[in-house]
Amino acid sequence: MITQVAKRESFLTELVNQCRKQGKGKRESCAYGLKDLRDVAAEYVLGSKFPTTKDEEWRFTDISPLLELNLQVPELTHEPNLALSSLTLPVSSKDALPLRVVFVNGFYAPHLSTMEASLLPTLAMEFFAGNLSNAPGNYHARIRELLNQEQQYNDVFTALNMSGLADAAVVYVPKNQQIETPIHLLFITMPGETPILAQPHCLVIAESGSSVNIVEDFAVIGNVSTFTNAVTQIWVGENAAVNHIRLQREGREAIHLGRSAIAQSRDSRYTCNAISLGGKISRHNLEVFQTGEQTETVINGLTMIAGEQLSDTHSAINLTKPHGTTRQLHKCIVADKAHAVFNGKVFVPQAAQLTDAAQLNRNLLLSPKARVDTKPQLEITADNVKCSHGATVSQLDAEEVFYLQSRGLNENDSRNLLINAFAAEIINKLPIPSLRETLYSVVKQMER
Incomplete structure (x- = not known):
C-alpha cells in the first residue's frame, strides 16, 4: 500500500x-x-x-x-x-x-x-x-x-x-x-x-x-x-x-x-x-x-463560499520607497461548513518613510459550522508612517434583523438585505455592470 x-x-x-x-x-x-x-x-x-x-x-x-x-x-x-x-x-x-x-x-x-x-x-x-x-x-x-x-x-x-x-x-x-x-x-x-x-x-x-x-x-x-x-x-x-x-x-x-x-x-x-x-x-x-516612490496600491477582495469549500487568500504588499500608499479590504461570506482563510502581510522597511497603509479583513459567518482563520500582519521598521490593520468575524446581528422586521420586512428578507449590503461594498467597486449583476445573483443563492 x-x-x-x-x-x-x-x-x-x-x-x-x-x-x-x-x-x-x-x-x-x-x-x-x-x-x-x-x-x-x-x-x-x-x-x-x-x-x-x-x-x-x-x-x-x-x-x-x-x-x-x-x-x-x-x-x-x-x-x-x-x-x-x-x-x-x-x-x-x-x-x-x-x-x-x-x-x-x-x-x-x-x-x-x-x-x-x-x-x-x-x-x-x-x-x-x-x-x-x-x-x-x-x-x-x-x-x-x-x-x-x-x-x-x-x-x-x-x-x-x-x-x-x-x-x-x-x-x-x-x-x-x-x-x-x-x-x-x-x-x-x-x-x-x-x-x-x-x-x-x-x-x-x-x-x-x-x-x-x-x-x-x-x-x-x-x-x-x-x-x-x-x-x-x-x-x-x-x-x-x-x-x-x-x-x-x-x-x-x-x-x-x-x-x-x-x-x-x-x-x-x-x-x-x-x-x-x-x-x-x-x-x-x-x-x-x-x-x-509615490506608488498607490488598492486591493479589494470578496470570497463567497458554501458547502464544504475551502478558500485561502494570502497577500504580501512590499513598500520599499517613500510616500507609498496602500488600501486593502477583504471580505468573506461563509455558509454551511465552508472554511475561509486570510493572511495579509504589509512590509514597511526603513526606506519606506511617510507610508500610508491600511488593511482590513471582515468576515460574515452564516452558519454555526462555518469557519474562518484570519491573520492580518504589519511589519514596520520605518519610524514616520501611518499604518493600521484589523479583522472582524461576526454573524448576522440579531438586533439589526429585528430592526428591519420592525420596518415591515419578514425575517428572511431582513437577513437577505444585510448579506447583500455586506457584499455590496466590494461588488459596487467593479467597473463592469454585467459582472456586478452576476455576483449579486451569487449572493442571492447564499441567502437561501
Whole structure:
C-alpha cells in the first residue's frame, strides 16, 4: 500500500516529467529562452517538498486531496469545440462583442477569441493582446525580461507552472496609451478522460503613462475534478495604471492554486478586485512590490463560499520607497461548513518613510459550522508612517434583523438585505455592470 509520504514524494516528480514534454519544438521557445527557464524551474521543483499543514504558510489549507488525483498534463487541442455563452462577459455596453482572449487548458484558442483585427483600429495601433507566439518581435525583449523575473522561486507551484510553460496570455500596452475597453482573459479548463493539470500563465506589461483594464477569468467545463495552477505577472510602468479584476468561478470539484506577482514603478497605480466563488479548494497568493516612490496600491477582495469549500487568500504588499500608499479590504461570506482563510502581510522597511497603509479583513459567518482563520500582519521598521490593520468575524446581528422586521420586512428578507449590503461594498467597486449583476445573483443563492 502506497503511503501518504510516498505519494508526496512522487507527485511533483511525475508532474515535472510530464511538463518537460510540453512545448518542445515550439518556435517561441527560442525567442524567449523558454527552454532554459523551464529547466531551471524543473530543477527547483524536483528539489522541493509538497506543502503540508505542518508548513506555517499552509497550516490552515490542506491540499492533500491533490495527491489522490491521477493528473495528466494536456497537450495542445486544436480548435476545441466549446459553447461559451455561459462563460462570456459583455464587458462593454458600447461594443457588440467583448474584447476577449480565450485559453483552453493553458493554450491559446484564437477561434474562440474576439480580439480580431477589425476591432483593433478602435484601440492603439501598437497595443497587443494575444499569446506568446503571436506577439510582435519588438516586444520579445520586454516579455523575456518579465519572464526572467520569476526565476527567484519561493513557491513550488509557481516553479511547476514555469516548468511546463508552453504558451501564455500577453497584454502589452505601449507608452501613453489608454485602453478604456476592458480586456477579458478567459482561462477555461476542459477536462479529459482523467483529471488534468491546467497551467495558465498571464503577462501584462503597461508601459509608462499607459492604462488598461484587465478581467482575468477562470472557469471549468462541467463539475469534475481538475487542478488549475495559474501564474500572473503584471508590470506597471511609471505613472501607469492597471485595473485588474480576478474572477475564480471554477466547479465545486476543482482545485485552484493561483499566484499574482505585481511590480509597480514610481507614481504608478494598481487596483486589484479579486473575487473567489468556486473550487473545492482554492488559494490565491498576491504579491505586490512597490519599487518606486509615490506608488498607490488598492486591493479589494470578496470570497463567497458554501458547502464544504475551502478558500485561502494570502497577500504580501512590499513598500520599499517613500510616500507609498496602500488600501486593502477583504471580505468573506461563509455558509454551511465552508472554511475561509486570510493572511495579509504589509512590509514597511526603513526606506519606506511617510507610508500610508491600511488593511482590513471582515468576515460574515452564516452558519454555526462555518469557519474562518484570519491573520492580518504589519511589519514596520520605518519610524514616520501611518499604518493600521484589523479583522472582524461576526454573524448576522440579531438586533439589526429585528430592526428591519420592525420596518415591515419578514425575517428572511431582513437577513437577505444585510448579506447583500455586506457584499455590496466590494461588488459596487467593479467597473463592469454585467459582472456586478452576476455576483449579486451569487449572493442571492447564499441567502437561501
